[in-house]
Amino acid sequence: MMETIGFIGTGNLGTPIAANLLKAGYQVKIYNRTREKAKPLEALGAELVDSPAAAAVKGGIVMSLVSDDKAVESIAGNDLLQALGNGGIHVSMSTISPDTARMLSVQHEAQGVAYVAAPVFARPEAAEARVGNAVISGPAAAKERIRPLLEAGFAKNIFDLGEDAGSANVLKLIGNFMIAGAIEMMAESFALAEKNGVDPKAAYEMLTTTLFASPVFRGYGGMITERKFIGNPAFSAALGLKDMNLVLQTAGRSYTPMPLANLVQARLTTVLARNTKDADWTALAMGALEDAGISI
Amino acid sequence: MMETIGFIGTGNLGTPIAANLLKAGYQVKIYNRTREKAKPLEALGAELVDSPAAAAVKGGIVMSLVSDDKAVESIAGNDLLQALGNGGIHVSMSTISPDTARMLSVQHEAQGVAYVAAPVFARPEAAEARVGNAVISGPAAAKERIRPLLEAGFAKNIFDLGEDAGSANVLKLIGNFMIAGAIEMMAESFALAEKNGVDPKAAYEMLTTTLFASPVFRGYGGMITERKFIGNPAFSAALGLKDMNLVLQTAGRSYTPMPLANLVQARLTTVLARNTKDADWTALAMGALEDAGISI
Structure with missing residues (x-):
C-alpha cells in the first residue's frame, strides 16, 4: 500500500491535484475548511478529516494549497507541526509572501518538520492533465522525497531554486x-x-x-x-x-x-x-x- | 533571367534582405542615401544607382526599407511613381504611421502604382535566415505578385490583413x-x-x-x-x-x-x-x- 498523504485545501486547484494523487494510488486524508467542497473526493477514496492536524501522520507528508498568507498561518500552527513531528514534511503550495514562507520555515524547523515551498504554476485544467510546473525551495532531502508527489499531482517540470524557503x-x-x-x-x-x-x-x-x-x-x-x-x-x-x-x-x-x-x-x-x-x-x-x- | 527588382534602403535589415534576393537570382538595382553602405552588395551582383527612380523599371517592383515616415515620403515622390508607372508596385517595408501609409497608397494609386505595406517582423539575423514574418496589406493582385519576393528576402510566414494599406x-x-x-x-x-x-x-x-x-x-x-x-x-x-x-x-x-x-x-x-x-x-x-x- 502506498504512503498516506495529508492534503489541506480543496479549492479550484487543490481538487484536481488531490484527485490525481488518489488516482495514482496514494491514501489521502483531506481537510477543507468547508467540508462539503471536499465531498466529491470521497468517491475517489479520500478520507475527510476535521482538522489540519488530523490529516497528518507522524513523520509523514502534508500538502497544503490555500488562498493566502493568513490561511497558511492558520493551518500550519502547532497542532499540525506536532502531528507531523520529527521527519515530517509540509509541502506548502499556496502563493504567499516570500517573507511569510521564511518565517514558517523557521517555525517548522524548530519542531523538526521540513517546510518545502512548492507553488503551483498551472490553471486547474493543466493541473488535472499533469502538465503544470512546480518551483520548489527548501531542505534538499525533503525536496527529493516529495518530488514523486508533485509529479503525480500536477507537475510536468520541477524547478529547484535551492534551500531558501522564500525563493520559490x-x-x-x-x-x-x-x-x-x-x-x-x-x-x-x-x-x-x-x-x-x-x-x-x-x-x-x-x-x-x-x-x-x-x-x-x-x-x-x-x-x-x-x-x-x-x-x-x-x-x-x-x-x-x-x-x-x-x-x-x-x-x-x-x-x-x-x-x-x-x-x-x-x-x-x-x-x-x-x-x-x-x-x-x-x-x-x-x-x-x-x-x-x-x-x- | 529573373525579374529586375529595385531596392531602396540598405540598413541593418535592408542589407540581408537585398542579399537574399541577389542569392535567389534576382537582378537588384539598389539605391541607398549613403552609397558606400550599399557597396558590399555589389560583390553579390547588385547594381548601385543614384536615385530612387533609377532603381525602378516600368511596371516593375520596387521594395523600400528606410527609417521613418519622412524618409519614405522623400523616396516615394513623383519621380519614383512615374518611373514605376502603370502596373508598378511599391512594397513599403518600413515601420511607419498607418495614416502615412494610407496617404501614400492614395498618391500611388493616382499614378497607377500599387502600394503594398509589408513591414518586416525580424531582427537582421532572422531576416538573413529567412525565418522572419511579414504582415501585408494592399491591393490583392499586387500582394499575390510580391509574395515570392518576401519569401526569398526574409519571410517564413506571410499574414494578409486585407486591402487597407494602414492595417499592416x-x-x-x-x-x-x-x-x-x-x-x-x-x-x-x-x-x-x-x-x-x-x-x-x-x-x-x-x-x-x-x-x-x-x-x-x-x-x-x-x-x-x-x-x-x-x-x-x-x-x-x-x-x-x-x-x-x-x-x-x-x-x-x-x-x-x-x-x-x-x-x-x-x-x-x-x-x-x-x-x-x-x-x-x-x-x-x-x-x-x-x-x-x-x-x-
Whole structure:
C-alpha cells in the first residue's frame, strides 16, 4: 500500500491535484475548511478529516494549497507541526509572501518538520492533465522525497531554486506578475487594433503563432478576444489582486520600483470595485478596453 | 533571367534582405542615401544607382526599407511613381504611421502604382535566415505578385490583413509595442528576483521554457540577463523610440489610452537622454534595473 498523504485545501486547484494523487494510488486524508467542497473526493477514496492536524501522520507528508498568507498561518500552527513531528514534511503550495514562507520555515524547523515551498504554476485544467510546473525551495532531502508527489499531482517540470524557503514564492509572484503584464499588454494592443480597423482576432493569431507563441499569450489572449471575463473563474480577480498586492509588498520591502505592477494592481482593483463576484483575473483586460470606449 | 527588382534602403535589415534576393537570382538595382553602405552588395551582383527612380523599371517592383515616415515620403515622390508607372508596385517595408501609409497608397494609386505595406517582423539575423514574418496589406493582385519576393528576402510566414494599406502598419506597431512591453516586464521581474535572493538567470530559464516559451521572451530575456544593452545595436534605441512615438500617435488619434506604451516610451526616452549612441532598444530594461539600484 502506498504512503498516506495529508492534503489541506480543496479549492479550484487543490481538487484536481488531490484527485490525481488518489488516482495514482496514494491514501489521502483531506481537510477543507468547508467540508462539503471536499465531498466529491470521497468517491475517489479520500478520507475527510476535521482538522489540519488530523490529516497528518507522524513523520509523514502534508500538502497544503490555500488562498493566502493568513490561511497558511492558520493551518500550519502547532497542532499540525506536532502531528507531523520529527521527519515530517509540509509541502506548502499556496502563493504567499516570500517573507511569510521564511518565517514558517523557521517555525517548522524548530519542531523538526521540513517546510518545502512548492507553488503551483498551472490553471486547474493543466493541473488535472499533469502538465503544470512546480518551483520548489527548501531542505534538499525533503525536496527529493516529495518530488514523486508533485509529479503525480500536477507537475510536468520541477524547478529547484535551492534551500531558501522564500525563493520559490518570489518566482511564483514574478510568474503571476508577468501573466498580468501580458494581459494588460494584449488588452492595450487589441484595443488599438480595434480602434484602427484591424480585427483583434487577426492580431491575436499572428502574434501568438510567431513572436509570442507561448502558452500564456495563446491562452489568455484567446480569453481576451472571446471576452471571457465573467462567470465561473478558474482563477478569480480577487486572488489575482491578492497576488499583485504580494508582488508590490515584496517590491516595496526590497526597494524595487515596478510601475507595470502598479498598473495591473490598479486594473484588478477596478475590476473588483465593479464586479465583486465571478470575475476571472483576465478581466483586468477590461480596463484598457473600456478606457478606449470599447463596449464589452 | 529573373525579374529586375529595385531596392531602396540598405540598413541593418535592408542589407540581408537585398542579399537574399541577389542569392535567389534576382537582378537588384539598389539605391541607398549613403552609397558606400550599399557597396558590399555589389560583390553579390547588385547594381548601385543614384536615385530612387533609377532603381525602378516600368511596371516593375520596387521594395523600400528606410527609417521613418519622412524618409519614405522623400523616396516615394513623383519621380519614383512615374518611373514605376502603370502596373508598378511599391512594397513599403518600413515601420511607419498607418495614416502615412494610407496617404501614400492614395498618391500611388493616382499614378497607377500599387502600394503594398509589408513591414518586416525580424531582427537582421532572422531576416538573413529567412525565418522572419511579414504582415501585408494592399491591393490583392499586387500582394499575390510580391509574395515570392518576401519569401526569398526574409519571410517564413506571410499574414494578409486585407486591402487597407494602414492595417499592416497597425499590427507592426502593436508587435513592437508588445516587444517593448515584454522587455519592461522582464526587467521589473529580474530586478525583483535579484533584490530578493533569486538568480535572474534561473528565473529567466524557468519562465522562458514554460509559460513564456516564445522567441521574444527567450531572445530579449537573454539579452537582459547578459546586460547586452550598448554596442553594435541590431535595432537601435532611437528606432525603438520612433516606433513607440508612432504607437502613441496612433493611439492618441484613435482615442486609445495605452499606459504601458507611455511607460516604455518614457524608458526609451531616458536611454536616449543618457546614451546617445550605440544603445540597442533592449536598453529600455536599464530603467527598471537602475531604478532598483542595481548597477549595470
